[in-house]
Amino acid sequence: MVAGKTSTSRKLARTCGVASVDLDAYVERREGKTINQIFSEVGEEGFRAMETEVLRDFSQRDPLLVSCGGGVVLKSENREILKRSGFVVYLKVTAEQAYARVKDVSSRPLFRDLETARKTIDGRLPLYEEVADASVDTVDKTVAQVAREVRRILEKEGILCQQRR
């Protein structure tokens, strides 16, 4: 959470002219509810079911930049989809940096305080590493810098065409 997945993907889509979708934004629009409302109405389990459904749908469309929610790695089914059908870039962040970026964490039901954020990040680390084809450290970098790094990786992999600079 707050690694900059949504912002980086949006920036990259704009600069590279590639279609993009944010899974959380898509779920919110489809349900006509915020992530918070979904969590309070159907719980995390209900939200995770929706997340898997949209991940499955969008994994079949190509080329597409998909920004996932940070908890997408929790289900093994999702991890298999990510590994099978995408090139996965893991954006790394520390709990401290994430907190410094957003003072108001109220729109993220699972990001409550610094200690919880630390534990969440530590607990998920092996899962992110399991699915990642590449990783980018986002600490002390702007969204534009992170997007540039991701773009270079995708160009090197032959996923995006080299752009003239």
Ligand SMILES: Nc1ncnc2c1ncn2[C@@H]1O[C@H](COP(=O)(O)OP(=O)(O)O)[C@@H](O)[C@H]1O
């Ligand atoms: N590299 C960054 N530097 C500074 N602020 C950032 C950076 N990446 C994201 N942010 C800010 O942090 C907040 C959360 O970013 P977001 O892209 O929604 O992260 P995620 O989708 O990983 O949770 C936004 O307010 C965004 O502007």
Ligand SMILES: O=C(O)C1=C[C@@H](OP(=O)(O)O)[C@@H](O)[C@H](O)C1
């Ligand atoms: O890490 C998580 O479990 C979650 C991250 C959120 O997305 P971001 O990582 O884009 O904030 C959102 O999917 C939901 O609040 C749950």
Ligand SMILES: [Mg+2]
């Ligand atoms: Mg996001």
